[in-house]
Amino acid sequence: MRRALEIAAPWALIALLIGGWEIACRALQVPPYLLPPPSRVAEALVANLPALLSAAWRTLTVAIVALVIASLIAQALAVLVALSPILDRTIRPLASVIQVTPVVAIAPLFLIWAGIDHPERALVALAVVVAFFPIFSGAVAGLKSADRDLERLFVLYGASRWQTVSRLRLPSAVPFLLEGHKVGAGLAIIGAVVAEFGAGSGGVRGLAWQILDAGNKLQTDRMIAALAALGIMGVALHGLLGLAEQAGLRWWRGG
Amino acid sequence: MSLAALRAVEVDYARGPALGPFTLELAVGEIVALVGPSGCGKSTALRLLAGLEAPSRGQVLRDPGRGETAVVFQAPTLAPWLSARANAALPLELAGTGREEARRRAGQALARVGLAGAEEARPAQLSGGMAMRVSLARALVTEPKLLLLDEPFSALDEITRRALADDVLRLWQALQPAIVFVTHNVEEAVYMASRVVVMTPGPGRLAGDFAVEGALPRPAGFRTTPEFRRSVEAVSHALAAGMAA
Numbered sequence: 001m002r003r004a005l006e007i008a009a010p011w012a013l014i015a016l017l018i019g020g021w022e023i024a025c026r027a028l029q030v031p032p033y034l035l036p037p038p039s040r041v042a043e044a045l046v047a048n049l050p051a052l053l054s055a056a057w058r059t060l061t062v063a064i065v066a067l068v069i070a071s072l073i074a075q076a077l078a079v080l081v082a083l084s085p086i087l088d089r090t091i092r093p094l095a096s097v098i099q100v101t102p103v104v105a106i107a108p109l110f111l112i113w114a115g116i117d118h119p120e121r122a123l124v125a126l127a128v129v130v131a132f133f134p135i136f137s138g139a140v141a142g143l144k145s146a147d148r149d150l151e152r153l154f155v156l157y158g159a160s161r162w163q164t165v166s167r168l169r170l171p172s173a174v175p176f177l178l179e180g181h182k183v184g185a186g187l188a189i190i191g192a193v194v195a196e197f198g199a200g201s202g203g204v205r206g207l208a209w210q211i212l213d214a215g216n217k218l219q220t221d222r223m224i225a226a227l228a229a230l231g232i233m234g235v236a237l238h239g240l241l242g243l244a245e246q247a248g249l250r251w252w253r254g255g
Numbered sequence: 256m257s258l259a260a261l262r263a264v265e266v267d268y269a270r271g272p273a274l275g276p277f278t279l280e281l282a283v284g285e286i287v288a289l290v291g292p293s294g295c296g297k298s299t300a301l302r303l304l305a306g307l308e309a310p311s312r313g314q315v316l317r318d319p320g321r322g323e324t325a326v327v328f329q330a331p332t333l334a335p336w337l338s339a340r341a342n343a344a345l346p347l348e349l350a351g352t353g354r355e356e357a358r359r360r361a362g363q364a365l366a367r368v369g370l371a372g373a374e375e376a377r378p379a380q381l382s383g384g385m386a387m388r389v390s391l392a393r394a395l396v397t398e399p400k401l402l403l404l405d406e407p408f409s410a411l412d413e414i415t416r417r418a419l420a421d422d423v424l425r426l427w428q429a430l431q432p433a434i435v436f437v438t439h440n441v442e443e444a445v446y447m448a449s450r451v452v453v454m455t456p457g458p459g460r461l462a463g464d465f466a467v468e469g470a471l472p473r474p475a476g477f478r479t480t481p482e483f484r485r486s487v488e489a490v491s492h493a494l495a496a497g498m499a500a
Contacts, residue, residue: 004353149332152307156326157349166350171336252336254377 017173036221040107042135042237044221052210052229059196059206060233062120063188066127070184074132075177079140081162082169099133103191120204123195130191131184142173174252178245187243188212257316258283258433259304259401260311264313265458266299271378272458274299276313277450279461283400286434288444290490291454291462292498297437298461301326302402304435306352319401322350325394325432329406331386333378339365340374341391350397364392367429368422384415388422396428402427404436408443420447424472441494445486446473453490455497462497465489 018038021038024030025037032040045052077095081088103126114122146168154164155202214222258281260303265275274296281287281304289297303315303493305326317324325346333342344361344493348354351401364373368388378386387407394402404423408416427434442449445467453463468482 147332149328149330150334152305152328153301153326153332153346154349155307156305156324157322157346159349163349166335169343171334174336253379254335254338 025250033218033220036224040221041224041228044219046227046250048210048222048225052207052226055205055207055226056229056233058204059192059208059230060237062123062192062195062206063127063131063185066124066191066248067131067181067185067188069124070128070131070188071135073128074135074180075139075210078136078143078173079165079170081140082143082165086226091243094135095133096130101129103194104198107146107195110195111199119199123192123199123204123206126195126198127188127191130194131188134183134187135177135180136185137244138183139173142176142180143169144173145176171252176250179250182238182241182245189237193230223230257281257419258410260314260316260317261278261300261303261310262314264300264303264315265313266296268307274303274458274486275460277454277460278454279304281433281435285288285438285450286412288451289435289437289454290439290441290444290451291459292494293439294454294457295454295459296406296457297454300454301405301435301437304401305403310360317401319399322346322401323399323400325397325399325401326403326405327387327394327407329409331378331383333386334387335378338375338377339370339389341349342378342389343396344430346393361392362397364396365389367395367426368392376404382393384419387411387415387419388437389472391419391423395430398430399432402432402434404434406437408441409439411428414472416443417453421472423447428472435494441487441490442478445483445490447477451486451490453493453497463493464491466495 012110013101022037022039025035029039036044080090107122107126110122110125111119112124113182145166151164154168159167192206193208196204196206197212199209200212202252207226210226211223211230214220214226260281261279263276263278265274265277277296277300279287279300289300291297299308303310304317305324306315306317307326309315333339334345337345340358340361342361343364344354344357347357347360352360361373362371365371365388368391370385370388370392373385375382376385378389381389391406408419409417423434423448429435429444434448441451449467449471450462451465451467452461453465454460457464465486467486469477469480
């Protein structure tokens with residue numbers, strides 16, 4: 001009973017909010033360009049479904065490509081940092097600069113570099129910048145998380161530096177890497193969307209472009225429909241990565 | 256013949272002196288128990304013997320070469336991502352033994368500690384006692400000359416720790432490594448060791464050095480014999496005197 005209530009409660013709240021929204025729009029006769037009722041948003045969602053799906057696919061592709069690139073760079077750098085304290089001191093400040101720089105602020109620069117013909121390259125690069133940090137810091141923390149006594153045993157048995165990294169530190173880092181990738185994937189989507197906004201209407205026609213375009217035409221219902229699509233995509237990706245993380249941890253621990 | 260020795264060693268940490276001056280001579284094949292209150296530097300002394308740490312002053316002499324010293328810690332310290340067999344094979348693989356050969360010998364070491372059939376289990380699937388046995392198998396797989404045990408049974412229940420104590424003595428009989436083990440437990444020290452070395456509170460110095468009567472491994476009922484009680488009394492007395500000093 002309690003369990004059923006726990007599952008039902010968030011859905012009940014969503015239903016309540018949407019219901020209230022619908023009733024308020026009708027009762028107060030809010031102009032649809034200002035706030036369309038959810039029924040009109042649903043209509044817009046159905047009417048624009050093919051366009052929204054392909055837009056979502058473009059945004060998702062950018063985010064996934066960015067995630068893969070960010071993952072490779074972040075892990076390679078983290079291993080270098082783990083191997084050498086000097087490199088640690090060299091790379092760390094730069095990584096922090098990347099973390100604190102707002103992606104909106106560097107978007108115009110990246111778009112210039114990518115050139116007018118390839119705005120998608122700028123989008124990927126910007127999403128890489130955002131997704132990089134959680135993976136990097138997770139990997140660095142993970143590489144340092146090895147059991148100290150286990151590290152002593154590696155010293156005792158004369159393990160080389162590379163053996164210590166490949167057979168102790170990297171495997172110890174797996175839970176941290178899984179967590180870092182989960183956070184990084186969410187940020188890659190945010191990075192891709194923010195970069196699309198930066199690129200404006202001339203950019204890649206992803207979900208952010210749909211939002212911008214609908215806004216320019218004052219199609220508020222289509223705008224909210226695109227937002228909803230973005231939200232659904234984010235939640236689905238987060239859920240999927242949560243499952244992947246659990247599966248990864250089960251594999252790592254052996255059930 | 257001396258296998259390893261600490262000669263007037265002292266260890267200082269940032270928070271102050273941790274050990275010594277402390278002297279310990281270790282003969283080939285003997286079992287020495289280090290007993291003392293928490294923070295007296297027992298584990299530090301063990302790390303010095305293992306060559307994992309250097310003394311601030313004094314001298315550490317070690318005869319065993321690389322791969323001839325093994326350590327078992329208080330926790331099993333197994334790699335959770337490896338099977339029992341892969342964990343036990345690790346010392347050999349790190350030393351360059353081929354994977355097949357290493358895994359075969361790891362299987363033998365696991366059988367020796369009574370874990371035949373559990374080779375493919377992961378640490379998360381093992382009980383505390385079984386995990387400790389894997390840790391022991393990993394230490395024995397290289398057939399070390401010097402086996403160092405740092406409060407290896409302190410996290411286990413009484414029945415399991417007694418069973419493991421007998422296992423260690425049986426393994427000692429078969430392989431004859433010198434063993435130094437650290438413990439808080441006087442009865443365990445007397446039961447397992449041919450010599451009990453008592454330390455003062457930190458920075459630990461020598462408070463007493465007792466030879467324990469009776470043959471190793473212990474016959475059944477050894478814990479009820481007068482020799483056992485006498486040794487326990489003597490060690491407890493030295494421990495209390497060290498605390499008071």
